[in-house]
Amino acid sequence: MKVIYSNFLPVKGFRAINLFGVVFARKEEPGLDECILTHESVHTRQMVELLVxxxxxxxxxxxxxxxxxxxxRYTAYxxxxxxxxxxxxxxxxxxxxxRRRYAFIKYL
Known part of the structure; x- marks a missing residue:
């Protein structure tokens, strides 16, 4: 998974955002741990299943x-x-x- 460190993405308060399978992380973050990378990998799989x-x-x-x-907004997120x-x-x-395909459905 490609990780790009940025001053602008994600917005402050978030450590990372996955856009089209590329993870953007705040430049001030020392590095993304395995937990965040797994989280973003789940999103990449969800994107693939729903054709982005x-x-x-x-x-x-x-x-x-x-x-x-x-x-x-945060509770909604x-x-x-x-x-x-x-x-x-x-x-x-x-x-x-x-993980089964479309596993996110059970979280609705």
Whole structure:
């Protein structure tokens, strides 16, 4: 997985963001640990399953709906099915080897 260190991406408060399979990390971060790399790898797999554009459309729509529901942007973000799957499994470096296709569905 390619990691690019940037002054601009992700926005402050986040350590990394995965855009089209490339991970951008804050330049002030010393390096990304295995947990973050696994988390972002889960997102890459989700993107592939939804042909990338489908992932982003779903992600934004679900975030908006959850923002309306929870009235808090961060709570909405943490409850997106893609994020829930990634956070629940980012401590297991073998997760992607045994993960079933479309596993994020069970986090809806």
């Amino acid at each position: 554009i489908g992932f982003y459309i779903w992600y934004v729509m679900e975030w908006i709906l959850r923002w309306i529901r929870y009235k808090d 943490r409850n997106i099915c893609f994020e829930r799957e990634a956070y629940d499994n980012d401590t297991d470096p073998l997760y992607l080897k045994q």
